[in-house]
Amino acid sequence: MKILAAMSGGVDSSVAAAELVRAGHDVSGVYMKNWINEENIIGHCPWEEDITDAEAVAQQLGIPFRVVNLMTEYREKVVKYLLEGYQAGITPNPDVMCNREMKFGVLWDWAQEQGFEAIATGHYARKAFSVPGSQFPVFNSEPGTEDSEHAIYRGADPNKDQTYFLAMMQPQQVRIAQFPIGHLLKPELRERARELGLKTAEKKDSQGICFIGQVKMEDFLRTFVPDQPGPIVNLEGKVLGEHRGLHLYTLGQRKGHGVASPIHKQAYVVVAKRPQTNELVVAIENADTPLLWARKATLHSISSTGLPLNEKRLLQAQPRYRCPAGDATFRPLGDGRAELEYKEPQRALTPGQICALYDGERLLGGAVFETIQHA
Ligand SMILES: Nc1ncnc2c1ncn2[C@@H]1O[C@H](COP(=O)(O)OP(=O)(O)OP(=O)(O)O)[C@@H](O)[C@H]1O
Numbered sequence: 001m002k003i004l005a006a007m008s009g010g011v012d013s014s015v016a017a018a019e020l021v022r023a024g025h026d027v028s029g030v031y032m033k034n035w036i037n038e039e040n041i042i043g044h045c046p047w048e049e050d051i052t053d054a055e056a057v058a059q060q061l062g063i064p065f066r067v068v069n070l071m072t073e074y075r076e077k078v079v080k081y082l083l084e085g086y087q088a089g090i091t092p093n094p095d096v097m098c099n100r101e102m103k104f105g106v107l108w109d110w111a112q113e114q115g116f117e118a119i120a121t122g123h124y125a126r127k128a129f130s131v132p133g134s135q136f137p138v139f140n141s142e143p144g145t146e147d148s149e150h151a152i153y154r155g156a157d158p159n160k161d162q163t164y165f166l167a168m169m170q171p172q173q174v175r176i177a178q179f180p181i182g183h184l185l186k187p188e189l190r191e192r193a194r195e196l197g198l199k200t201a202e203k204k205d206s207q208g209i210c211f212i213g214q215v216k217m218e219d220f221l222r223t224f225v226p227d228q229p230g231p232i233v234n235l236e237g238k239v240l241g242e243h244r245g246l247h248l249y250t251l252g253q254r255k256g257h258g259v260a261s262p263i264h265k266q267a268y269v270v271v272a273k274r275p276q277t278n279e280l281v282v283a284i285e286n287a288d289t290p291l292l293w294a295r296k297a298t299l300h301s302i303s304s305t306g307l308p309l310n311e312k313r314l315l316q317a318q319p320r321y322r323c324p325a326g327d328a329t330f331r332p333l334g335d336g337r338a339e340l341e342y343k344e345p346q347r348a349l350t351p352g353q354i355c356a357l358y359d360g361e362r363l364l365g366g367a368v369f370e371t372i373q374h375a
Pocket residue numbers: 005006007008009010011012013014030031032033034103120121122123205206210
């Protein structure tokens with residue numbers, strides 16, 4: 001099969017490409033140039049080093065390598081969404097959009113023109129397909145037949161699972177996606193990279209948002225969105241301090257708001273943002289802090305990785321990356337929206353954030369939190 005390996009210059013996608021070569025595919029590597037540090041944002045933006053590393057690994061594997069410039073599309077499809085979201089007071093997720101709009105969107109369009117049949121990434125996720133009549137999961141990334149059903153399962157390494165970031169992928173994108181390292185644990189992957197002598201074998205895992213690399217989200221936002229200071233208040237409306245702009249804070253945030261707690265081992269936590277009055281609301285965190293916990297929410301932009309999510313069902317809903325998925329009832333409202341009711345109260349559900357939907361280990365799709373109903 002002719003497969004395009006998306007190589008970021010990190011160890012995960014290096015091993016992903018190596019696995020495809022080992023399986024005998026016709027592999028080419030590609031680095032997407034989404035963003036360069038032209039805005040002089042503080043911090044280290046290592047794209048040049050990443051390209052050098054990705055190219056060196058491609059050479060080691062004996063595969064062709066190219067850099068494609070997708071900076072215009074990235075600005076349009078991801079950065080704009082990110083900045084508009086923050087300006088509107090919600091918390092967007094650029095990594096999720098990057099997968100749907102860039103890697104399996106714009107990059108896939110380009111790949112098809114070049115005659116590729118699939119795109120592979122170094123995500124910790126497993127691809128499965130079933131031919132009619134057989135049962136999931138059959139972990140295999142072969143294309144199957146026309147009528148086979150494709151699905152994404154959580155990566156085998158629970159600490160590294162990245163399916164949350166794939167939640168908004170469309171069925172036709174799932175069909176052409178391959179995740180060659182999803183069955184590996186991170187230490188096994190590192191070992192494989194060492195055995196192959198790959199240049200990236202000991203390279204540190206990337207931090208932060210995919211395109212801003214080591215740059216902190218806060219520094220990035222401050223370059224584009226002016227500070228808008230306002231009061232920090234408690235639930236009774238008493239002013240406790242000053243914030244620098246509501247967009248710089250996240251619901252559930254315990255540190256970085258500058259309000260010290262008078263109670264030992266009980267921190268102030270951000271429980272609400274009030275755009276009308278530009279107030280950031282904080283409260284002392286405990287098991288029943290008002291506004292912090294919620295069981296019910298509405299979702300919009302429901303997106304399915306396979307069969308449509310148009311019936312009431314029980315499922316597991318993961319409200320953010322690195323957070324357990326809680327049991328919930330999902331009730332579609334018929335207009336791309338749904339009600340979600342968790343069995344247990346959830347901490348800091350946040351409008352604008354992606355909610356990934358699962359049936360056990362299987363990723364069903366995703367949606368965006370619209371409103372949160374506090375008890
Ligand atoms: N600039 C890029 N060019 C090509 N592929 C990319 C790029 N950025 C990310 N990817 C692909 O998306 C996958 C997930 O991206 P993410 O930024 O989360 O990397 P990661 O999990 O740290 O993996 P890696 O170790 O490969 O960098 C990568 O493994 C790679 O296949």
